[in-house]
Amino acid sequence: MTLQIELNGVNKYYGAFHALKDINLAIEEGTFVALVGPSGCGKSTLLRSLAGLEKISTGEMKIAGQRMNDVPPRKRDVAMVFQSYALYPHMTVEENLTYSLRIRGVKKAEARKAAEEVAATTGLSHLMKRYPRELSGGQRQRVAMSRAIIRHPKAFLFDEPLSNLDAALRVHMRKEIRALHDRLHATSVYVTHDQIEAMTMADHVVVMRDGVIEQQGRPLDLYDRPANRFVAGFIGSPAMNFIPAIVGEGGADAILDFGRTRARLSLAARLAPGLSVTVGIRPEHVRIVAAGEGAFDIPVGIVESTGSATYVTAATQPELTVVETGRGEVKGGDVIGLAIDPQQLHLFEVDTGKRIEGEGGRANLRFLPRAAPHPAAATFSPL
């Protein structure tokens, strides 16, 4: 496999604003890469730099082995799908599709044939004579995709292409885009703020924040071993619970602080006594058991049911959310026990947010059989 896109020490400044900070990225040919992060994290800037719509300030950018720093967009041979689709309103679907070919001097009949072939695969054949304003959102989206496909570019760049669609269509188009990628095997860079899109579609996920790549890797690696608290909170839905804890006197255990109750857990590796840490617990990694039978008990605050899953939010500070598949019998005000697989826990430094690694690559934590009761626990716990 050869590298299709290479970024070495790329920086981008807008005046005094440092939009991209020392970005290093290597994308192999045929990979589907997702750039994900909250708005303003620099993911769109990075994509636009790849397209040539923004000029990088320092560093080196290569596409298919060629240095692209100063190459104008039209000579980069990349195709871009815009968030607003950017279909040319004064051209029919067919003219939209063949525009890039006509600029390159492809003969009219040939361009039309190419357009028909692409339209057949994307289901647009019957819409070729329509104008963009006469199409539905999903159809416009397909035109934007087809316009990119028709050129057989070196790379596809997607700028939040699904964010203007309604939820059901978005899920459908997600699969379509991924299927398309599997068919064409073209290198794709996909910008999204939706971590579900990134997780489900991409081979390689790049999480960005404030112009910095926080972590990159395979989707499930990011889910299983987030490098820091930000990535841990960003990947996964509903979001991971973060509970402050303090390392106990011996340095071998930590006390979780839920405000009105506490739970003690032992640590695999010894840490400095009194050190503050953050414990990360994914909602789906907690099981609801009868009070007194789990690692610790917790009062139930809000119960939300989607039919397929039940979201239980504990009335603790900080809140702790638990997801149970199916329909639980838990009601608000109940006291429930929580069983937590220590293998599924994550530990982060409080100051830097960095992951604290235990043995075997995991925060190898174990809850003691019985949590030490907090003095105030008596107010809700039937101990």
Add this chain to the structure above:
Amino acid sequence: MSDTFRNRLMFAVALVLAAIYLFPLYWMYTTALKTGSAMFATPPKFLPSDPQWNIYADVWQSRNMGRYLWNSLVIAFGAVSLIAVLGVGCAYVLARYRNVWVEIGLFLILMLQVLPASLMVTPIFVGFSQFGLLDTPRFAVILAIAAKSMPFFVVLVRATFMSVPMELEEAALVDGNSRIGAFFNIVLPLARNGILVSAILIFMQAFGEFVYSKSMIQAVELQPASVGLNSFMGPNTNEWNNIMAYATIYVTPILAAFVLLQRRIVSGLTSGALK
């Protein structure tokens, strides 16, 4: 006061105001058709009892209106072409770049709009005569009108360009076009309506322009219709019916064009304001 009553009252007020505003126009049309005695009758008659329809042909012949209107057309088309060619590029740049210099440029352009023609005409006249531009007086007037009306055009067309999303241009760039190609293939076709409407407004202004033409064009055979109408009137004028017939011939085509294009003009003017 109920809503329907208020609406009716407002409508009545609007009608009265429109009637007052349009009365001179009506008076122009009726006076043109009146006989000499009917013109000065007291109380005045609101409809001519004996309409003189052949007055139009007479005035056209006697005042040589064909030549005047031709000169007006030459000046108006010249000014519009010059403004369109120079102004479109200017408006595009002002629409696409945002920095301090663009702000300053825009401010200066708007300042130009503030200065009235009667104030500018003296320095322009002196300058043009120095450059020998007064030897081609119609061209001199075209230049002066272009300078006067350009800001108006630029501000209107800039709004039109700003309503064309930047992403369309970027899509064209990624699709393989150059900046110039993207401008002509994508931006210009989409801004066409706004540019046309602005050009029509400029044309109407230039067609009726008086101050520059009056002061710069001495030769009668080069004067536009506005100056021709003015030379019709003297301190002891009493042939008001002929003057009104002249004005009718002069104004009616513009009026008709405005009525026909009215809807497009209004939508063109507001297209930049709303999404």
